[in-house]
Amino acid sequence: MARVRNASILASFLLVGTATASPAQPPFKPAKAGVDASKPDVLPILKLTQVSFDAALAALTRQDNRAARDHLRKAREQAEKALKTNPASRDAAVGLGMIFFYEGVAGDRRGYERASDWLQKVVNADPDAGQGYQYLAHAYGRQNRMHETIVNASLALTLLTDTASIRDLTQLKNGFQDVFLKNWYEYGQYYESPAAKLTRINAQNNYAIELVAQITPQFEQDLAAKGLQALGPTLQISQDAPTKQYLQKLVDKLLAKSPGGPPFTYTVDVVESPAVNAMAFPGRILVNTGLIRFCESEAELITVLSHEIAHVYAHHSARALQSNWQKQQVAATILQAANINNSNLKEQLITLGASVGLELLARGYSRNEEKEADKYGTHLAFNAGYNPTLMTKFFLRLYEANPRQPFKWLSTHPPTTERIEYTTAYLEAFPLEQEMQLDSQEFKDLKARLK
Numbered sequence: 001m002a003r004v005r006n007a008s009i010l011a012s013f014l015l016v017g018t019a020t021a022s023p024a025q026p027p028f029k030p031a032k033a034g035v036d037a038s039k040p041d042v043l044p045i046l047k048l049t050q051v052s053f054d055a056a057l058a059a060l061t062r063q064d065n066r067a068a069r070d071h072l073r074k075a076r077e078q079a080e081k082a083l084k085t086n087p088a089s090r091d092a093a094v095g096l097g098m099i100f101f102y103e104g105v106a107g108d109r110r111g112y113e114r115a116s117d118w119l120q121k122v123v124n125a126d127p128d129a130g131q132g133y134q135y136l137a138h139a140y141g142r143q144n145r146m147h148e149t150i151v152n153a154s155l156a157l158t159l160l161t162d163t164a165s166i167r168d169l170t171q172l173k174n175g176f177q178d179v180f181l182k183n184w185y186e187y188g189q190y191y192e193s194p195a196a197k198l199t200r201i202n203a204q205n206n207y208a209i210e211l212v213a214q215i216t217p218q219f220e221q222d223l224a225a226k227g228l229q230a231l232g233p234t235l236q237i238s239q240d241a242p243t244k245q246y247l248q249k250l251v252d253k254l255l256a257k258s259p260g261g262p263p264f265t266y267t268v269d270v271v272e273s274p275a276v277n278a279m280a281f282p283g284r285i286l287v288n289t290g291l292i293r294f295c296e297s298e299a300e301l302i303t304v305l306s307h308e309i310a311h312v313y314a315h316h317s318a319r320a321l322q323s324n325w326q327k328q329q330v331a332a333t334i335l336q337a338a339n340i341n342n343s344n345l346k347e348q349l350i351t352l353g354a355s356v357g358l359e360l361l362a363r364g365y366s367r368n369e370e371k372e373a374d375k376y377g378t379h380l381a382f383n384a385g386y387n388p389t390l391m392t393k394f395f396l397r398l399y400e401a402n403p404r405q406p407f408k409w410l411s412t413h414p415p416t417t418e419r420i421e422y423t424t425a426y427l428e429a430f431p432l433e434q435e436m437q438l439d440s441q442e443f444k445d446l447k448a449r450l451k
């Protein structure tokens with residue numbers, strides 16, 4: 001976890017900050033090219049700021065938070081004065097952010113938030129402010145905002161060259177990156193959570209909330225089987241054993257590298273279809289020959305499979321059924337119209353769920369579900385040793401291949417600017433500098449065979 005840089009390192013920075021107590025109206029205006037940002041000279045004010053700041057750090061070292069806050073308040077006033085005198089002073093702007101940060105250290109609960117709000121504005125206006133990113137990373141770290149911490153630490157590392165900063169930032173970044181890469185999966189306790197329970201209110205029993213059904217792995221698998229049954233007649237399953245074996249091996253590898261997901265054993269089938277598409281269900285994965293033909297590398301294929309499997313990891317079908325049920329839209333109808341009893345309740349829920357699931361397939365997942373699958377998909381691909389950035393490249397390539405009549409997969413997975421942007425931003429937190437697998441001889445052989 002983040003450790004605050006110690007006082008001696010800090011004290012070596014010419015420090016200081018900005019305008020008013022509220023960073024809402026930033027007076028910081030970085031100098032335009034060709035303008036001398038050192039004029040008017042704010043050095044005398046910054047030196048006074050530094051004196052108060054040093055005194056605050058000394059107070060923090062002896063754990064006197066009250067004294068620290070007093071000194072920080074003085075430092076802040078000086079910093080604001082400096083920034084009013086010269087709104088182009090980077091030292092003043094970054095310094096103010098540092099003061100906000102240490103107000104957080106001194107026990108002011110909003111300090112870290114003020115620091116990140118302010119410093120975010122500073123680096124937006126002045127993208128070369130290395131130290132601005134450094135304290136922004138620390139401020140986000142203290143708020144446990146993993147992704148922002150990693151990304152800003154990386155940016156600071158590209159700008160700062162002194163040994164102390166590099167050590168500080170590397171330590172901060174690595175700590176958060178480890179957590180980011182380990183804790184991406186949020187549904188480890190799904191079956192025990194309220195989201196896996198279908199309940200109803202019993203008007204005959206004091207409006208007690210009664211459990212109607214519990215979603216279990218078996219339930220999800222039955223749901224998938226029912227959906228597949230409806231889909232079945234339209235599918236032409238390929239009998240090409242080597243292709244099937246290759247895909248099965250790929251999927252097994254993917255799943256083995258991301259343990260903790262739903263406990264399904266997946267069977268992979270190859271579907272003879274020119275449509276660029278793949279579908280994953282609890283226990284079953286369908287891959288179209290059209291997708292394999294379109295993919296240029298094994299890594300590209302992996303990112304598509306990862307995305308589809310991610311929908312299963314996130315329990316999207318079961319969650320859609322549960323939310324539909326809880327909205328009572330279908331529940332009331334079924335319960336009243338069919339007058340069901342408990343012995344056939346499960347059967348009816350499965351039928352209901354299958355239609356909800358088929359509707360999902362037809363209309364596509366919601367934007368939030370897609371976002372979740374994109375997020376989990378990048379981790380699944382990365383965990384298996386593949387470069388997850390190929391996913392966004394795949395979207396674009398697919399779109400460019402036929403922008404007028406998008407492929408089926410694109411109609412449910414549009415490569416919107418928003419999607420490319422959030423995925424690209426998310427990917428910035430991965431250690432992508434390490435070597436990752438791109439292709440395999442087996443994939444090339446497969447492509448040659450499918451020609």
Ligand SMILES: [Zn+2]
Nearest residue numbers: 365370373413
């Ligand atoms: Zn999707």
